[in-house]
Amino acid sequence: MGPASRSNPAEIGSPGPVADCSTVRVLLAMQPSPRQQAFRSVLLAAGYEVWCTATARETCALLARDHCDILLCDVQQSDGDGFQLMAQALQLHPDLPVILIAEQASVDLARQAIYAGASDFLSATTDPHNLPIILERNITRHNVQHTCVRPQKATSPITLEAVLDTLLTAINARDIEAPGHSECVTAYTMALADRLALPTDQRTHIERGALLHDIGKIAIPDHILYKPGPLTAEEWDEMRRHALTGYQMCAPIPALQQAALIVRHHHERWDGTGYPDGLRGAQIPPGARLFAIADALDAITAGRPYRPAQPFAVAREEIRRCRGTQFDPELVDLFLSIPEETWETIHRRAYRS
Ligand SMILES: [Fe+2]
Ligand SMILES: [Fe+2]
CATH class of the missing domain: 1.10.3210.10 (Hypothetical protein af1432)
Structure with missing residues (x-):
């Protein structure tokens, strides 16, 4: 994906080098805020390619024409509901790991998120410095489940x-x-x-x-x-x-x-x-x-x-x-x-x- 297809360049900052196939692309679907900036900075420093979208509409448009490796999505979107956005994202990319983030985290909401297809659930107060390890775990878990539950999709033995x-x-x-x-x-x-x-x-x-x-x-x-x-x-x-x-x-x-x-x-x-x-x-x-x-x-x-x-x-x-x-x-x-x-x-x- 080139810089031109990024939906909100002002939030993304200057384009980095073209990603090679080993670069993990993270999409932050959350409104611009100090938290979003902190998440972005930590992930960029950890070597991830980071895309940002400010609205559910932008996120869907981006996912319709491109793919990312993992989606971090606020439950409260400026123009809609994060659960709905996750459902749309999973319809477009059924194997996409999605982490939902809530301002008001609770066990019930976490359970709801996991049952709705989220890979994980975070509180908005999560220390941004823990993100790289959280992402690594989710991507590993996702790959394992993908490999194990649907081995027939494998392209090599x-x-x-x-x-x-x-x-x-x-x-x-x-x-x-x-x-x-x-x-x-x-x-x-x-x-x-x-x-x-x-x-x-x-x-x-x-x-x-x-x-x-x-x-x-x-x-x-x-x-x-x-x-x-x-x-x-x-x-x-x-x-x-x-x-x-x-x-x-x-x-x-x-x-x-x-x-x-x-x-x-x-x-x-x-x-x-x-x-x-x-x-x-x-x-x-x-x-x-x-x-x-x-x-x-x-x-x-x-x-x-x-x-x-x-x-x-x-x-x-x-x-x-x-x-x-x-x-x-x-x-x-x-x-x-x-x-x-x-x-x-x-x-x-x-x-x-
Ligand atoms: Fe056990
Ligand atoms: Fe054990």
């Missing part, structure tokens, strides 16, 4: 390794897990699986499922995923959706269909009080039952932001206590038969401590 790499990169890009967590829970899960003498292909499915267990969290809006304080009931509902979202991402890939079951059911409990399906006992896929013990072991011994790390002996007692309620009793017995040192060695390797 996609290997399973490439898909796994992309998914794991997306997990890391969003800081969903503490460094070492995925590696550690996967190693714990496989240490249990090894004692069951499972066929190789089943081991492979379990390993992939363990690695990808929380992939669905990449679709959780930032204001919930990174909320420093306790979550509200509604935010917890949103957070719990990650199991189903992760399943929906993995299941369309034939080689990940078995792993997708672990992703879906990794928060089920033996007594049927887990989620998302409330499965009980043997209804829960065996890989998910193994993983549940591994995840609890890591949660207790590696600690969480709200709970300090505990000794392995404490974890063993806690898992024993939940035998038959949270966990498969036979698998708990298997876990207890493995010496504590085995778990400690895996932990040290994963966390390099």
Whole structure:
């Protein structure tokens, strides 16, 4: 796109060099304001190509003749509604990631935005300096979903390794897990699986499922995923959706269909009080039952932001206590038969401590 097609040169400033194919084009659909200027400055400094439009009408006209890589759109447009504008933008470019921005942010509005097709939702008070990382996460997430949900649109063959790499990169890009967590829970899960003498292909499915267990969290809006304080009931509902979202991402890939079951059911409990399906006992896929013990072991011994790390002996007692309620009793017995040192060695390797 050349400077002549930019809709509002006064807001855009002097044209930069012609973008190469690796330049990310960001369209800021918001009225001129100090905030818009700050967003623009930070994004230009971060190397993005930035276009600005002041009205919904201008934005639609621009998108009808050109495309951008990501749209940041105020909910309140000077000549209309940001939701409507997003719908029109998505009609023109169904794969366009759109981030809605609201002056009066609320959980309800965020939910409404995500359900209406927004990739993310921001408060107008968002620190402009956080924009580059927010954009990077959204573009990565979008590419992953595009790759995974509609693999048939790919123009070149996609290997399973490439898909796994992309998914794991997306997990890391969003800081969903503490460094070492995925590696550690996967190693714990496989240490249990090894004692069951499972066929190789089943081991492979379990390993992939363990690695990808929380992939669905990449679709959780930032204001919930990174909320420093306790979550509200509604935010917890949103957070719990990650199991189903992760399943929906993995299941369309034939080689990940078995792993997708672990992703879906990794928060089920033996007594049927887990989620998302409330499965009980043997209804829960065996890989998910193994993983549940591994995840609890890591949660207790590696600690969480709200709970300090505990000794392995404490974890063993806690898992024993939940035998038959949270966990498969036979698998708990298997876990207890493995010496504590085995778990400690895996932990040290994963966390390099
Ligand atoms: Fe999870
Ligand atoms: Fe996790």
